[in-house]
Amino acid sequence: MTRLVSRTNSPHQSGSSEKQLRIYNSLSKRKEQFVPLEPGKVRMYTCGLTVNYLMHIGHARTYIFWDVVERFLRYLDYEVTHVSNVTDISVDDNILKRVKASDQAFQQLVTRYTQDYYHDRHLLGVADPYTYAIATQHIQEMIELVQRLLDKGFAYEAKDGVYFRINVYPEYGKLAGIDPDALRIGAGGRIDMDEYDKESVGDFVLWKRAKPGEPFWHSPWGPGRPGWHIECSAMSAKYLGQTLDISGGGEDNIFPHHENSIAQSEAANGTTYVRYWMHVRHLQLGDEKMSKSTGNFLTVREALEQYNVAALRLFLLSTHYRKPLMFKDTAIQQSQRQLDRFRQVLSRLQAIKEGKVKLSQAEKQILGSIKETKQSFESALLDDFNTGRAINHLIRFVNLIHSFLDTQNNITTETVQELLAFFESVGSVLFGDLYTREIQLKADPVVSKLVELLLQEREQYRHQQQYQQADRIRTILSELGFEITDTKSGTQWWIKSKS
Ligand SMILES: [Zn+2]
Structure with missing residues (x-):
């Protein structure tokens, strides 16, 4: 559970010709040479968990990958500031559904799953980011951003909330490769307009008015809660500035979440939101992809009942992050x-x-x-x-x-x-x-001394051809978790793996 500390005293080598980092940018759809906005520094924002249940191993693949990205950037002597969010309201209707289904109050439920999320990350050896940006602690920043979008004419107020108007933002669709016209009314959109009060099918919610019994915050548009997408735009700007070097999440985040995040941030700030977008492919369980919404998933905790955590981490990294990976015994x-x-x-x-x-x-x-x-x-x-x-x-x-x-x-x-x-x-x-x-399991010095003494005893027995006694020592050590091997350079021992 260490937090990674920047090594600012070592020379920054990323500029040297033999260490050129190349990143596949989901926006340009090609590999690009990585050049951060400010030399030697990386501003990184990643989408974390919606805390309505335990983390599954598909999530683990993504978080472990980001951990490797962060650690390798530091290995290259970049100073990395990594911020990752925790979606603890979402406006995520799923949290509200789960609250209704259980007896727990809203706050109890999200607090419990947030703690579980941190705990499971630590289990997997993933470092804490510079900041966990908690959505419910940044409502004011979100309100200010929504207001800015309204002031600039990119948003409008409707009966049930505030919406982003995609037809005034011409670059809408550039990440996901979506034609905004296809999302407009009358173009065969899938969304049932009766449910919403918005002008056009593609418009997305920035602020949702609360229905009776739902959690709410006060805002200039009445009591309600922010839309899911606005949190990442507001919180990343607060901690990292208007332009990020690297951002991303799982591939499911491309649309609508990241497409909408780009629209909100770039419309409000008039500058590039993210320079390098990266997305991790899904993990496959059986014939389908692992997903919370379909119920086809295995939690990290369930997986760790069967497998050693380091073996699981090694497996999740064994395939390149842009390729699907099959969870196989x-x-x-x-x-x-x-x-x-x-x-x-x-x-x-x-x-x-x-x-x-x-x-x-x-x-x-x-x-x-x-x-x-x-x-x-x-x-x-x-x-x-x-x-x-x-x-x-x-x-x-x-x-x-x-x-x-x-x-x-x-x-x-x-x-x-x-x-x-x-x-x-x-x-x-x-x-x-x-x-x-x-x-790198290291034995306690006293334990090492005792093992050495037992091995000397064993050597004596072998010398005297009392092999039964010698083997007895070997068996005892093995039962205690020490493996022994006789090599040309003498007897060697090590601590056996925990499985
Ligand atoms: Zn996000």
């Missing part, structure tokens, strides 16, 4: 095996004591491979955050070190330190807070 098992191997290699490295002084030829090759792997890892992520490719490079290297440790009699302390530092820097980008919590 066999694929998660494979991630689990990769994870076990990674932990094993780290423990073996940590257990190596002072090595010999002379650098062997094989060891020199390993040092060269660190450099190559670092480059491949970086170039994968620089290419529109291709996490799947980055993971493949990392795992290939983990396997190489595993075989290397099997065959080497000795290894210098410098190489061990260099390997551990490398694994930590790339592992922390992919695994986030889980790297120290779940991957």
